[in-house]
Amino acid sequence: MRKAIFPGSFDPITLGHEDIIKRSLPLFDEIVIAIGVNAEKKYMFSLEDRKRFIEETFQHEPKISVITYEGLTTELCRKLNANFILRGLRNPADFEFEKAIAHTNRRLAKIETVFLLTAAKTSYISSSIVRDVIRNNGQYEMLVPDAVRVTK
Ligand code: ADP
Numbered sequence: 001m002r003k004a005i006f007p008g009s010f011d012p013i014t015l016g017h018e019d020i021i022k023r024s025l026p027l028f029d030e031i032v033i034a035i036g037v038n039a040e041k042k043y044m045f046s047l048e049d050r051k052r053f054i055e056e057t058f059q060h061e062p063k064i065s066v067i068t069y070e071g072l073t074t075e076l077c078r079k080l081n082a083n084f085i086l087r088g089l090r091n092p093a094d095f096e097f098e099k100a101i102a103h104t105n106r107r108l109a110k111i112e113t114v115f116l117l118t119a120a121k122t123s124y125i126s127s128s129i130v131r132d133v134i135r136n137n138g139q140y141e142m143l144v145p146d147a148v149r150v151t152k
Helices: 015-027 047-057 073-080 092-109 127-135
Strands: 003-008 030-036 064-069 084-089 112-117
Touching: 003 015, 003 073, 015 030, 015 084, 015 112, 030 047, 030 073, 047 064, 073 092, 084 092, 092 112
Parallel strands: 003 030, 003 084, 030 064, 084 112
Antiparallel strands: none
């Protein structure tokens, strides 16, 4: 069985994440979207909200589940018996960053990281830009799945 973990902060999930996840569906039997909890990081959305946005987005997709985790992604893979990590690549900066992590993960646990290039139309979207738009009362709706709604 091909089981992949898609780890990230998803603060919040964007159309870029959604694109990567949808396009990876034919590649895997099961995809676990794993929201990493890092005590040192400040998030805009609570863990519950981030999880709910993703669950709602993929509520009709039985191959997908959503969990939260702390610690090493390779340790999570071992626990869940997953042999692949899924990541998206937007640009050369993503590539350089991801390359080091993927090499390290493969040494730690013989896990293969599968990279998908973002669709051109969502390649400019990042959660940090979405957060900036939200903070400044801009129209964030066109950058995120419908499930992401900011309540004020
Ligand atoms: P992290 O904090 O681990 O970078 P993110 O939630 O920002 O978490 O990203 C998770 C994954 O989604 C990463 O592989 C990232 O490259 C990918 N990603 C982020 N934005 C996009 C996008 N617009 N298109 C495709 N992939 C993306």
